[in-house]
Amino acid sequence: MDIGQIVGLALVTTIFLLILRQQKPVMAVLLSIVFSILVFTLMMSKMASILGVMQELTRRADINQFFLGTILKILGVAYLGEFAAVLCEDAGEKAVATKVEFAAKIIIAVLALPIIIAILESLMELMPG
Known part of the structure; x- marks a missing residue:
């Protein structure tokens, strides 16, 4: 479609x-x-093709699959959180929508921690001293 x-x-x-x-x-x-x-x-088939391309690029670049998996989880939480929040708003439940958005942001932050730690560790290895 x-x-x-x-x-x-x-x-x-x-x-x-x-x-x-x-x-x-x-x-x-x-x-x-x-x-x-x-x-x-x-849109699931479109998302599946994007996933396939990302997996291939990750494989070619020899990047740890863990990072791709984490990024995809973050994207999934973001999309589903927004999807649910918009449905709640459409039903007239703005307060519930706000809580869904808040929860999605916290989950994204938790999921991102290993990537942030890996970046900081890489930076610390590059720094002299």
């Missing part, structure tokens, strides 16, 4: 959402969730 089809589907969904929000707000939230999951599912 290309961007034109996604935009078309988004416009149709938006029109339905505008109508449903006035008459059946719960159905509007459900439609929004279904649309979001559909787009996310459709």
Whole structure:
């Protein structure tokens, strides 16, 4: 599915959402969730091809697979955190969305620690003394 089809589907969904929000707000939230999951599912193959390219580049550059895995986990947490936060906001739950974003940031920071430590250790090895 290309961007034109996604935009078309988004416009149709938006029109339905505008109508449903006035008459059946719960159905509007459900439609929004279904649309979001559909787009996310459709993009899985694109994400898989990006993953393949990143794995190949990592292999060619002889970089530790641990770093790629960590970066991919961080990207996954970021995407899923934003995805969930936006769904919460669409449902009118801004406070819940904020907590999801906060949790995602903390998890990202924890996941990034080994990479930060490895960078600092490399820098310390380069420094004289």
